[in-house]
Amino acid sequence: MIWTIARHELGQLRRDGRLRIVFWLGLIMLTALALLSWQTYRRDAHERAHFESAAREQWENQGHKHPHRAAHFGFYLTKPELPLSLFDSGIKPATGRVLWLEAHQRSVFAYSPVEDSGATGILGVTNGAEVLQLLGALLIILAAYGSVARERESGTLRLLLSQGLSPGRWFAGKCLGLGLALAWVAAPIALGLGLLCWRADPAGFGADTAMRAAGLLAVHGVYFSTWLAGTMAVSAWARTSRGALAVLLGVWVAGGIIAPRLASSLASLLAPLPSVAEFAAAQAHDFTHGFDDEPGWNTRLAELEKTTLERYQVDTLAELPVGFSGLRMQMMGEFDGRISDRHQRRLEAIYERQNRWHWLTALLGPYVPMRSLSGSLSGMDWMHYQHFAEAAEQYRRGVVKSLDQLLERELRGDKWEISVGHEVWSQAPAFSYTMPSWGWALGHAVVPLALVTGWLGLAMVLAWRGIGRISP
Amino acid sequence: MAGDREDFAVRPAGFLSLARWEVRRLTAERMGVMLIVLWSGLLAIAAYQGWDAAHTQHSQIAKARSTDAENWSKKRTLLIEINAGLREPEPFADPRSPTQSVMGRGGEGPVVLTPTPLAALSGGSGDLAPPVLPTGMITKLIGPAQSIENPANRLAGPLDLAFVVSALLPLFVLALSFDVLARERDADIWPLLASQPTPAGRIMAARLAVHFVVLWLPLVVAAGGATAASAAADASFAALATEVGLWSILAALYLIFWQLLAAVLNFQQRSAASNAILLAGAWLASVLLIPSLVGAVVQTVAPPPDRRDFLLEVRQVETELFERADELREAYYAAHPEQRPAAELSEYDAYYVGNLYPRILAADDALAPTLNRLNKERTAQDKWWRRLSWLSPTLAFRLSTEQLAGVTPSQRSMLVERAKTFQREMRAAYGFHVASMTPLTAEDYDRRPSPPTIELPLSTRLRRAFPGLIGVVTASLILGLWLGKARRHAREGVSS
Numbered sequence: 001m002i003w004t005i006a007r008h009e010l011g012q013l014r015r016d017g018r019l020r021i022v023f024w025l026g027l028i029m030l031t032a033l034a035l036l037s038w039q040t041y042r043r044d045a046h047e048r049a050h051f052e053s054a055a056r057e058q059w060e061n062q063g064h065k066h067p068h069r070a071a072h073f074g075f076y077l078t079k080p081e082l083p084l085s086l087f088d089s090g091i092k093p094a095t096g097r098v099l100w101l102e103a104h105q106r107s108v109f110a111y112s113p114v115e116d117s118g119a120t121g122i123l124g125v126t127n128g129a130e131v132l133q134l135l136g137a138l139l140i141i142l143a144a145y146g147s148v149a150r151e152r153e154s155g156t157l158r159l160l161l162s163q164g165l166s167p168g169r170w171f172a173g174k175c176l177g178l179g180l181a182l183a184w185v186a187a188p189i190a191l192g193l194g195l196l197c198w199r200a201d202p203a204g205f206g207a208d209t210a211m212r213a214a215g216l217l218a219v220h221g222v223y224f225s226t227w228l229a230g231t232m233a234v235s236a237w238a239r240t241s242r243g244a245l246a247v248l249l250g251v252w253v254a255g256g257i258i259a260p261r262l263a264s265s266l267a268s269l270l271a272p273l274p275s276v277a278e279f280a281a282a283q284a285h286d287f288t289h290g291f292d293d294e295p296g297w298n299t300r301l302a303e304l305e306k307t308t309l310e311r312y313q314v315d316t317l318a319e320l321p322v323g324f325s326g327l328r329m330q331m332m333g334e335f336d337g338r339i340s341d342r343h344q345r346r347l348e349a350i351y352e353r354q355n356r357w358h359w360l361t362a363l364l365g366p367y368v369p370m371r372s373l374s375g376s377l378s379g380m381d382w383m384h385y386q387h388f389a390e391a392a393e394q395y396r397r398g399v400v401k402s403l404d405q406l407l408e409r410e411l412r413g414d415k416w417e418i419s420v421g422h423e424v425w426s427q428a429p430a431f432s433y434t435m436p437s438w439g440w441a442l443g444h445a446v447v448p449l450a451l452v453t454g455w456l457g458l459a460m461v462l463a464w465r466g467i468g469r470i471s472p
Numbered sequence: 473m474a475g476d477r478e479d480f481a482v483r484p485a486g487f488l489s490l491a492r493w494e495v496r497r498l499t500a501e502r503m504g505v506m507l508i509v510l511w512s513g514l515l516a517i518a519a520y521q522g523w524d525a526a527h528t529q530h531s532q533i534a535k536a537r538s539t540d541a542e543n544w545s546k547k548r549t550l551l552i553e554i555n556a557g558l559r560e561p562e563p564f565a566d567p568r569s570p571t572q573s574v575m576g577r578g579g580e581g582p583v584v585l586t587p588t589p590l591a592a593l594s595g596g597s598g599d600l601a602p603p604v605l606p607t608g609m610i611t612k613l614i615g616p617a618q619s620i621e622n623p624a625n626r627l628a629g630p631l632d633l634a635f636v637v638s639a640l641l642p643l644f645v646l647a648l649s650f651d652v653l654a655r656e657r658d659a660d661i662w663p664l665l666a667s668q669p670t671p672a673g674r675i676m677a678a679r680l681a682v683h684f685v686v687l688w689l690p691l692v693v694a695a696g697g698a699t700a701a702s703a704a705a706d707a708s709f710a711a712l713a714t715e716v717g718l719w720s721i722l723a724a725l726y727l728i729f730w731q732l733l734a735a736v737l738n739f740q741q742r743s744a745a746s747n748a749i750l751l752a753g754a755w756l757a758s759v760l761l762i763p764s765l766v767g768a769v770v771q772t773v774a775p776p777p778d779r780r781d782f783l784l785e786v787r788q789v790e791t792e793l794f795e796r797a798d799e800l801r802e803a804y805y806a807a808h809p810e811q812r813p814a815a816e817l818s819e820y821d822a823y824y825v826g827n828l829y830p831r832i833l834a835a836d837d838a839l840a841p842t843l844n845r846l847n848k849e850r851t852a853q854d855k856w857w858r859r860l861s862w863l864s865p866t867l868a869f870r871l872s873t874e875q876l877a878g879v880t881p882s883q884r885s886m887l888v889e890r891a892k893t894f895q896r897e898m899r900a901a902y903g904f905h906v907a908s909m910t911p912l913t914a915e916d917y918d919r920r921p922s923p924p925t926i927e928l929p930l931s932t933r934l935r936r937a938f939p940g941l942i943g944v945v946t947a948s949l950i951l952g953l954w955l956g957k958a959r960r961h962a963r964e965g966v967s968s
Contacts, residue, residue, distance in 0.1 A: 094627035
């Protein structure tokens with residue numbers, strides 16, 4: 001019986017012209033965005049490799065100069081991307097494309113695409129994942145909003161129930177039909193996207209990427225099941241199909257269109273960040289005056305001079321058998337690092353508070369946590385960027401320290417000027433980075449995962465209770 | 473008698489009377505009240521957000537100016553005290569030394585791009601587009617703006633009034649007007665209504681006029697409130713009123729476009745549910761599909777400048793100039809022999825004066841072609857966006873409000889251009905002192921060029937916003953013509 005109802009539902013969906021229009025519009029857009037992303041990914045991967053090798057070549061061939069000036073000349077690194085990023089580019093459009101590593105400065109991402117993008121997308125939809133999540137949910141709403149309510153309005157529900165049909169079985173049959181229709185639409189899309197990702201970078205599509213892809217498939221399954229169960233529940237609870245459609249479109253607009261922007265505005269208003277100038281001034285203040293009862297730079301420098309003179313048993317810096325400027329720069333680098341870590345932690349604490357406001361808007365619908373979860377599994381969320389930036393920061397400190405140690409070794413007394421060349425620059429180790437595993441990604445996406453699952457649970461409870469309301 | 477007979481005659485209902493009935497209907501329905509409350513709530517959040525963002529920008533400007541004035545005055549006082557023998561200079565902070573006081577960060581002045589009054593209505597690019605650019609003799613003006621904004625926030629963008637109007641207003645039009653005539657058709661009273669002397673067009677116009685007022689008036693209040701609250705203290709009322717008036721007219725045109733679309737659909741023989749689906753489809757196309765496809769087309773025909781190539785080019789130029797530093801220095805002093813330092817310089821000054829400064833002067837010329845190419849690529853992209861914005865009224869509205877608010881990247885590039893001019897003025901004022909290491913005096917401090925403030929005049933912004941504005945008007949006119957045809961068609965349908 002359930003199977004007969006499901007087949008009947010499938011037939012009805014096939015005949016619905018409005019659904020066909022939305023489906024084809026969505027598919028065209030998804031295909032266009034996926035192909036564009038594929039092209040962009042391939043070009044970007046090629047340019048990234050070229051950029052890093054060219055930047056390294058420039059570093060090694062920067063000519064003869066003072067090591068500390070070379071440290072200011074700096075390195076450029078770019079975050080590696082998984083082929084899944086062509087499906088979900090996550091925060092990439094809003095985050096810098098390159099990381100500049102320079103003396104004294106914590107590495108920050110610079111040159112984000114939005115800086116040059118001219119006009120921005122009105123809804124901020126920039127990749128295939130967002131299109132799929134938004135339009136897929138809309139397609140489900142349009143397919144299922146009248147599933148129960150319309151039959152109630154037309155009187156067929158009364159007829160069916162009067163023939164002894166169990167409401168639960170009838171509802172299950174409807175859900176099965178819609179689920180099969182959804183799977184029929186989703187399977188070629190998932191396969192196509194999977195093939196596209198694999199073709200974009202066959203070598204980069206290893207076991208970890210495959211696990212991430214499977215994770216993406218699973219969480220999208222959960223997400224669309226949430227919409228399906230929720231839509232069926234509303235259809236069962238609503239008195240008219242028009243009312244059901246209004247409620248569902250309201251939830252879709254609130255959760256998918258308003259929530260991301262509302263989250264952004266609430267986060268900025270209720271957990272404000274300092275301005276760049278204030279952030280820099282606070283670090284400069286700590287450098288000059290110290291922090292946590294520790295002295296500032298001048299006192300530290302005087303102390304270093306004193307201890308160094310004592311250590312080498314000399315009266316003036318000029319008599320030192322080592323380069324004092326090297327010792328000074330090492331101490332400055334270490335002090336800068338501690339100040340930078342301290343302020344970075346504060347900044348991240350504010351980000352964390354802001355993210356909580358983002359999670360709060362997940363109450364409006366599952367789109368916000370789903371977007372975050374999808375970005376995380378694609379390796380394109382802030383946690384992945386931060387992981388890369390932290391590795392780059394440790395690398396920066398290591399290279400700058402080795403250059404400062406060179407000053408200590410090669411100079412004598414309080415001299416500063418020295419000139420070295422290729423033999424030194426080429427000794428700086430190449431940066432190597434391993435992206436964290438899918439398990440790590442999932443572990444850092446517990447909150448959005450719990451929210452999406454929570455929405456599924458709520459939708460299923462509502463649908464279950466909705467069965468009890470199925471009456472003519 | 474004749475008069476009595478006239479009293480019993482059925483007369484067409486007046487426009488105001490029809491409007492009154494629509495107001496009663498809206499306030500009696502829970503959905504109508506809910507929509508009005510929701511609309512007002514969204515506008516209030518967006519207005520507050522806009523006020524906060526604009527207020528923060530004005531505070532940053534005030535802070536940067538006061539800090540600059542304070543630092544400059546402190547250095548001048550210190551210089552006088554040192555010259556009078558009352559104080560000793562601190563290491564690397566001697567106000568007499570050109571390299572330590574005017575050449576580096578300490579000599580930077582805040583070049584300001586004043587936010588336009590309408591900036592409170594269009595969020596812009598957050599801290600990627602700061603209103604202040606500290607600029608000095610050797611400041612690199614080609615780098616990206618430093619940003620510490622949460623990328624998750626930047627990706628979503630703010631809930632500003634421009635977004636509320638461009639993306640959400642059509643949905644409110646949809647919710648209020650999808651059945652503006654179709655409700656009578658669905659209730660099977662359309663023939664009865666058509667048999668009355670009141671023309672259907674008038675009924676619809678009165679209803680839509682009420683919806684217009686319900687949506688537009690709170691919008692004008694929110695836009696006016698946000699603009700007035702965040703305006704600079706010296707802003708004139710007339711100027712603010714003109715700006716808000718223009719923005720409100722543009723919003724009204726956009727609102728009329730969506731109402732006309734609802735009217736056209738309602739004159740056709742469709743059910744309310746079909747109208748809702750079609751309006752939702754039009755919204756989806758205008759807000760999501762067309763802008764995304766236009767974005768894809770623009771990326772293909774006018775790709776954004778490749779910043780990584782740009783970086784490599786800059787570093788290449790810097791490396792070449794570094795290798796030629798001695799040659800550049802000698803060329804400089806050959807051209808300006810009177811500036812060659814008389815005394816031997818310390819290690820620190822020798823580098824800054826003999827190496828860094830001539831290199832930075834040469835870098836300006838060497839990098840000019842690269843920067844020109846970058847600007848051309850950005851302008852081409854901007855042009856394509858404006859050309860294709862006609863395809864979607866939402867895109868046209870969005871672009872023209874951004875232009876009016878002065879928050880587009882090309883408008884913001886004026887800040888960098890003006891900063892370059894200020895940099896040249898600083899070099900003209902203190903270049904001699906730096907190159908010759910002539911100690912500064914109190915008089916030198918007094919003749920510092922004052923950091924400029926850039927205003928984007930309304931006329932310039934309006935000129936740039938004009939194509940988008942025409943786009944919205946044209947779309948509305950086309951719909952107006954279609955509406956006339958649909959009305960005639962509906963009338964013929966009823967009479968037959």
